[in-house]
Amino acid sequence: MIQIDMTFFASILNFLLLTALLTFFLYRPVRKFMMDRQDRIKRSLEEAARDRAESAKMKQEYEARLAQASCEAQDIIEKAVVQGERSQAEILDAARKEAKTILEQARSEAARERQAAFEALRDDIVNLVISTATVVTGKNIGPADDEAAVKSLLEEGWLGSAGEREP
Amino acid sequence: MGHASSEIGAHLVVRIGMFTCHLDSIIMTWIVMALLVGVAVIATRKMKDVPGGFQNMVEYGVEALWGLVADNVPPRARGCFPVIATLFLFILASNLIGVVPGMKSPTADINVTLALAAVVLGLTVYAGASVKGVWGYIVGFVKPNPLFLPLNLIELCTRAITLALRLFGNIFAGDVLVIILGKLVAYAVPTVGQAFHVFVGVLQAYLFVMLSIAYVTVASEE
Numbered sequence: 001m002i003q004i005d006m007t008f009f010a011s012i013l014n015f016l017l018l019t020a021l022l023t024f025f026l027y028r029p030v031r032k033f034m035m036d037r038q039d040r041i042k043r044s045l046e047e048a049a050r051d052r053a054e055s056a057k058m059k060q061e062y063e064a065r066l067a068q069a070s071c072e073a074q075d076i077i078e079k080a081v082v083q084g085e086r087s088q089a090e091i092l093d094a095a096r097k098e099a100k101t102i103l104e105q106a107r108s109e110a111a112r113e114r115q116a117a118f119e120a121l122r123d124d125i126v127n128l129v130i131s132t133a134t135v136v137t138g139k140n141i142g143p144a145d146d147e148a149a150v151k152s153l154l155e156e157g158w159l160g161s162a163g164e165r166e167p
Numbered sequence: 168m169g170h171a172s173s174e175i176g177a178h179l180v181v182r183i184g185m186f187t188c189h190l191d192s193i194i195m196t197w198i199v200m201a202l203l204v205g206v207a208v209i210a211t212r213k214m215k216d217v218p219g220g221f222q223n224m225v226e227y228g229v230e231a232l233w234g235l236v237a238d239n240v241p242p243r244a245r246g247c248f249p250v251i252a253t254l255f256l257f258i259l260a261s262n263l264i265g266v267v268p269g270m271k272s273p274t275a276d277i278n279v280t281l282a283l284a285a286v287v288l289g290l291t292v293y294a295g296a297s298v299k300g301v302w303g304y305i306v307g308f309v310k311p312n313p314l315f316l317p318l319n320l321i322e323l324c325t326r327a328i329t330l331a332l333r334l335f336g337n338i339f340a341g342d343v344l345v346i347i348l349g350k351l352v353a354y355a356v357p358t359v360g361q362a363f364h365v366f367v368g369v370l371q372a373y374l375f376v377m378l379s380i381a382y383v384t385v386a387s388e389e
Contacts, residue, residue, distance in 0.1 A: 001354075003190060004277070004281065005180075005185040005186060005187040005278060005280060006183065006187060006188040006342065007188050007192050007198050007276060007282075008278040008279075008282050009191060010193055010196075010282075011193075011273075011278055011281075011282030012282045012285060014200060015257065015282060015286055016286075017200070018204070019249050019250055021200070021204050022204065022207055022256065023249045023253075024228065025204055025207040025208050026207035026210065026211060027229060027248065027249055027252060028213075029214070029231065030211060030229045031227060031233065033214050034229075034305045037216055037324060040216075058350060084226060104252060153188065
């Protein structure tokens with residue numbers, strides 16, 4: 001039998017109470033939890049995207065720095081090569097100068113020694129000529145009398161040709 | 168306390184002064200409420216970021232109901248969601264509890280289904296009045312002209328009454344079917360009847376909620 005009574009009102013109250021209880025115990029916690037989790041995931045994704053962009057930027061910076069360092073290294077190498085070539089030229093120049101100096105010194109030394117040897121030879125020849133003249137003439141020709149004449153003689157004749165034969 | 172009867176459709180009636188009340192329906196309603204609240208408490212006690220099977224099911228259910236409401240009643244989704252979700256869960260649980268031996272569906276009582284329909288009626292009026300304004304909603308009943316006022320009012324009430332009667336009729340008939348089959352055939356056939364009752368229970372809960380959402384949507388349209 002269908003009968004409408006207080007059950008109707010009690011059911012409305014029960015339903016409203018159940019709605020309140022489920023809102024408090026089910027809908028609100030579950031939805032809040034899901035939204036929080038969604039926010040967390042969204043934040044994580046944003047952080048990951050940000051990190052990725054940052055790492056890409058850093059990579060770009062490092063590549064730029066690397067390229068710059070490579071250019072600088074190339075410059076340094078080129079400068080070092082130029083500097084080395086310059087140093088090499090200077091060293092060679094100095095060596096040539098020194099060699100030239102040594103050669104000139106050696107030449108002048110040789111000339112001096114040749115001159116000394118020549119003078120010693122001339123004295124020996126003078127002495128020999130005087131001795132020979134003394135023996136031939138039977139006169140004692142001292143060095144003080146005729147030495148100057150013999151010397152001039154030798155210088156004009158013998159020494160002239162002797163001087164041309166110098167090494 | 169009044170009489171208790173073993174007749175089909177009979178209720179345990181208590182009399183409080185001049186009023187009567189179906190105690191069996193009230194008790195079954197409380198059992199369903201306790202069941203739903205208990206499940207809700209257990210489901211939300213230790214929620215994890217990576218949900219397990221039960222939490223996953225609860226999250227999916229709440230999200231599906233929210234989606235249903237938000238898609239159909241966008242302007243008043245927050246206000247309507249708890250009522251509509253509770254309608255679905257309560258009707259579903261009430262319909263299915265009748266399958267358990269010794270239990271009786273609260274929705275097999277016309278008072279309960281009428282109460283639910285009254286709630287839907289209230290929700291419809293709330294949604295209409297909150298979107299159009301109280302005066303705008305009232306004016307809507309005299310359109311296209313004042314002669315339509317009684318027709319519009321009857322339509323509003325009829326919608327609620329049909330909701331209640333449809334639910335009551337289906338669940339009551341299901342209960343009756345299960346009882347009769349149980350008395351006629353001892354094995355197998357009652358089980359098939361119970362399975363059919365489960366199907367009808369789920370379908371009626373869905374239908375009740377979908378129609379309620381449709382009424383609320385129509386009422387809240389500009």
